[in-house]
Amino acid sequence: MLVNSKKILEMAKDMKAGIPAPNVYSSKNIKGLIEVADEMNCPLIISFAEAQEDLMDLSIEEMATLVRYYGEKANVPICLHLDHGQTYEAIERAVHSGFTSVMIDASSETFDDNVAISKKVVELARPLNITVEAEIGHVGSGENYENHELRDSQLTEVEEAVSFYQETKVDSLAIAIGTAHGSYVGVPEIDFVRLEAIKNAIEIPLVLHGGSSSGEQNLQTAVSLGITKVNVFTDFLTASMNALKETDDFMVNWNRMYEEQKKVLRSYFKYLNTEKIQDHKDWQDLIK
Numbered sequence: 001m002l003v004n005s006k007k008i009l010e011m012a013k014d015m016k017a018g019i020p021a022p023n024v025y026s027s028k029n030i031k032g033l034i035e036v037a038d039e040m041n042c043p044l045i046i047s048f049a050e051a052q053e054d055l056m057d058l059s060i061e062e063m064a065t066l067v068r069y070y071g072e073k074a075n076v077p078i079c080l081h082l083d084h085g086q087t088y089e090a091i092e093r094a095v096h097s098g099f100t101s102v103m104i105d106a107s108s109e110t111f112d113d114n115v116a117i118s119k120k121v122v123e124l125a126r127p128l129n130i131t132v133e134a135e136i137g138h139v140g141s142g143e144n145y146e147n148h149e150l151r152d153s154q155l156t157e158v159e160e161a162v163s164f165y166q167e168t169k170v171d172s173l174a175i176a177i178g179t180a181h182g183s184y185v186g187v188p189e190i191d192f193v194r195l196e197a198i199k200n201a202i203e204i205p206l207v208l209h210g211g212s213s214s215g216e217q218n219l220q221t222a223v224s225l226g227i228t229k230v231n232v233f234t235d236f237l238t239a240s241m242n243a244l245k246e247t248d249d250f251m252v253n254w255n256r257m258y259e260e261q262k263k264v265l266r267s268y269f270k271y272l273n274t275e276k277i278q279d280h281k282d283w284q285d286l287i288k
């Protein structure tokens, strides 16, 4: 079934569990990941970023059709999420084509501009029962993690996160606590003290971007301290690329690439404790 992410993220928060939010790019990839969610009886957030329209040559509308097709057949809650929405126009298209959740990412803008556009997105999405995620602080890329002074991430300030939430009333908040997008050059250091302070100051579910290669233990700790949604992409691509090294038979590789991605999702469900959500008192009502 297709759901927005509000209820499942709240359940995840109560259960100290995380929901993986992998980025997707093909029908086989979407179908395979939803099959794993069904097999493990876990909710799943399927993400498609605005920038992937060009990269993957797949429009927001085409993605909505594909995910709705497979998502509606699933026996577990599936959320269709626009990742890193950077323009209001793309978010409008996602909202009107059937996405159940959207992210407005104005984290590179000034605080006031980030607040203004995030509020506008909340006004658009909330009456349609679509969840809104925004980002405060900025999660950059994984380059330069051998020298933390040079990294392009901007860690989230607790006071800023609180004011941002009070002004925008978004449903969930992506925060920067030391992870980064893509592969790391160097080692990420996650600021768990900052995470805990933000969690204690704001009641809405918190989101971690740049989940890949952050380390199983780091992710488990992050989830135990209040992260409820973990965005992941690079790990899925790396697993596929590694699968290609074993044979040059196209069809074997084609299928193996996707089988490897399914294995990655199974491990994420396990170490983010996603399976625990099945014990939540509202789970049965949601999947009825």
Ligand code: 13P
Binding pocket: 023, 083, 084, 180, 181, 182, 183, 208, 209, 210, 211, 212, 231, 232, 233, 234, 235
């Ligand atoms: P990774 O590719 O580092 O896992 O990050 C994905 C992400 O945060 C998408 O929003």
